[in-house]
Amino acid sequence: MIIKKAELAAIAVRANGYPNDDMPEIAFAGRSNVGKSSLLNLLTGRRRLAKVSGNPGKTRTINFYLINDEFRIVDLPGYGYAKISKSVTENWGEMVETYLKGRKRLVLVVLLADIRHKPSEQDIQLFEWLRHYELNTLVVATKADKISRGATAGNLRIIRESLGLSPSETVIPVSALKRTGVEELLAAIESVAR
Numbered sequence: 001m002i003i004k005k006a007e008l009a010a011i012a013v014r015a016n017g018y019p020n021d022d023m024p025e026i027a028f029a030g031r032s033n034v035g036k037s038s039l040l041n042l043l044t045g046r047r048r049l050a051k052v053s054g055n056p057g058k059t060r061t062i063n064f065y066l067i068n069d070e071f072r073i074v075d076l077p078g079y080g081y082a083k084i085s086k087s088v089t090e091n092w093g094e095m096v097e098t099y100l101k102g103r104k105r106l107v108l109v110v111l112l113a114d115i116r117h118k119p120s121e122q123d124i125q126l127f128e129w130l131r132h133y134e135l136n137t138l139v140v141a142t143k144a145d146k147i148s149r150g151a152t153a154g155n156l157r158i159i160r161e162s163l164g165l166s167p168s169e170t171v172i173p174v175s176a177l178k179r180t181g182v183e184e185l186l187a188a189i190e191s192v193a194r
């Protein structure tokens with residue numbers, strides 16, 4: 001698949017702000033600073049479509065991007081950063097849960113995990129929650145450029161083991177810096193987004 005067109009379609013904090021049609025959606029979820037917005041920019045080839053920041057907590061709303069007029073990629077706010085105040089954190093849970101539970105055409109949730117680290121308790125909780133609600137989930141390991149090639153397989157194994165993935169479930173390593181993993185991820189998105 002080639003992404004020819006990508007545009008911001010809606011920004012919401014509550015369900016009444018979500019786009020109101022039955023277009024398929026692919027959501028990007030994960031810890032703050034893991035690289036969700038960067039991955040969206042990488043996939044769409046648009047460096048500044050979603051705002052990226054070295055400071056965690058950049059994306060604090062649910063941002064819907066219309067892709068090729070065919071489906072949406074939904075950039076969710078990140079969780080798990082101590083510096084973000086408690087009220088924001090509590091709000092996060094409600095905001096994201098409401099979205100994840102209520103979308104009939106949520107065809108895939110891409111869970112992003114930093115390739116350098118063992119998934120956090122919150123990553124594991126979210127993954128189990130997604131399973132419980134029988135949402136189709138794909139794990140992506142971000143910032144693959146930050147570790148050596150030799151360390152990649154071992155780190156991917158730690159992610160797989162922490163999340164309890166079965167052998168049939170893949171983890172796609174990506175790098176927004178080196179621009180790797182795009183084709184594999186786009187193929188996975190294409191297979192569900194129609």
Ligand SMILES: Nc1nc2c(ncn2[C@@H]2O[C@H](COP(=O)(O)OP(=O)(O)OP(=O)(O)O)[C@@H](O)[C@H]2O)c(=O)[nH]1
Binds near residue numbers: 039079174
């Ligand atoms: N080296 C490297 N840095 C990356 C990569 N992806 C993202 N980053 C950096 O990581 C930081 C956070 O990236 P964002 O895309 O804003 O992360 P986010 O998950 O959207 O964060 P929130 O909006 O806070 O939830 C930025 O400084 C990015 O430049 C990558 O593949 N490689």
Ligand SMILES: [Mg+2]
Binds near residue numbers: 036037052058
């Ligand atoms: Mg973001």
